[in-house]
Amino acid sequence: MLRILHIIEKYKLNKRHYNKEHQIGAVLAILACIIWSGNFIVSRYAIHLIGPISLAFFRWSVATVCILPFAYKNFMKEWPIFKQNFSYFFWMGLVGFSIYNTLIYTAGHYTSAINMSLIGSVIHPIVATLLAAVIVNEKLHWKNISGITVGFMGIVLLISKGDINNILHFRFSAGDMWMVIAGICFGTYNVFVRKKPIGISNNSFLLYLFAIGAIILMPFSIYEMNYIQPIHFNSHLFWIILYVGIGNSTIAYFLWNSAIHKLGAGKTSLFGTLIPLLSSLEAVLILNEQFNIFQAISGLIIISGIVINTWPSKQKVVGL
Numbered sequence: 001m002l003r004i005l006h007i008i009e010k011y012k013l014n015k016r017h018y019n020k021e022h023q024i025g026a027v028l029a030i031l032a033c034i035i036w037s038g039n040f041i042v043s044r045y046a047i048h049l050i051g052p053i054s055l056a057f058f059r060w061s062v063a064t065v066c067i068l069p070f071a072y073k074n075f076m077k078e079w080p081i082f083k084q085n086f087s088y089f090f091w092m093g094l095v096g097f098s099i100y101n102t103l104i105y106t107a108g109h110y111t112s113a114i115n116m117s118l119i120g121s122v123i124h125p126i127v128a129t130l131l132a133a134v135i136v137n138e139k140l141h142w143k144n145i146s147g148i149t150v151g152f153m154g155i156v157l158l159i160s161k162g163d164i165n166n167i168l169h170f171r172f173s174a175g176d177m178w179m180v181i182a183g184i185c186f187g188t189y190n191v192f193v194r195k196k197p198i199g200i201s202n203n204s205f206l207l208y209l210f211a212i213g214a215i216i217l218m219p220f221s222i223y224e225m226n227y228i229q230p231i232h233f234n235s236h237l238f239w240i241i242l243y244v245g246i247g248n249s250t251i252a253y254f255l256w257n258s259a260i261h262k263l264g265a266g267k268t269s270l271f272g273t274l275i276p277l278l279s280s281l282e283a284v285l286i287l288n289e290q291f292n293i294f295q296a297i298s299g300l301i302i303i304s305g306i307v308i309n310t311w312p313s314k315q316k317v318v319g320l
Helices: 002-045 052-084 086-107 113-135 142-160 164-168 174-195 202-228 235-263 265-286 293-310
Strands: none
Touching: 002 086, 002 113, 002 235, 002 265, 052 086, 052 202, 052 235, 086 113, 086 174, 086 202, 113 142, 113 174, 113 265, 113 293, 142 293, 202 235, 235 265, 265 293
16 A cells, blocks of 8 residues: 555656646747747848848857857867768758848848748748658658648738739739748758757757858858948847847757757647747737738638647657
């Protein structure tokens, strides 16, 4: 009897610990989503203060400095691996950091933060799912196909505003098109990040890619500052750069990785569906954008598609 009581008490303690870990993981994931959702707001708010290339350059420069103290030791140990795989890291830094974020900040000059968040949030999972099926042999399930279909329907409704004539004479706005390309870049990055060379720690991996992103953007940023859009330095821009460099690029990544450790990748990915919702609410409150009925309906459809596509399976899929 004492043995049974001991087992029951141990089970209760483990269950409480398990629940607590999941609660902490959920809070960490939500905080990361709140920070990331502001990236679309910043891209709209900063259009008259700094050019898109320069903003991306300052973002990754600040992020490199911030993560350096945490990653330096691992980075020095793993330097031979980085040298052996330079082409992989170069292309990852170019596509996933330099081009991706520059396109987001460019889109901010032409379309609303609401459209940016909705389009970007559905394109990259679609691209990642399809590429993963081809490149890393992930099997496409009915969930993936259904989620992609639902998400695509949401984008069509968003851009057409429910008018059949707009569908027949369909044309992307410049900002919407930039967001589609940005989503393709990030989806591609998300697939190839799974091919990270063995022996590379997460913090040194980010340090190297942050630095590559900043170095690639530097000459283009200098040109943009001098010939296209001069930078208007003020307190607003100072806080924006700190936000995207420290918050978006460093703190949010650490929060997200900690959430994955406590919840698992599948459950954590579901919290990503909060980003378009949070961005839309922030756009209304901060930028005074109008949240019309078509954006509301298409947003719900898109979020539903993302949930369907990313809902974790009970059984492990062969090839993951």
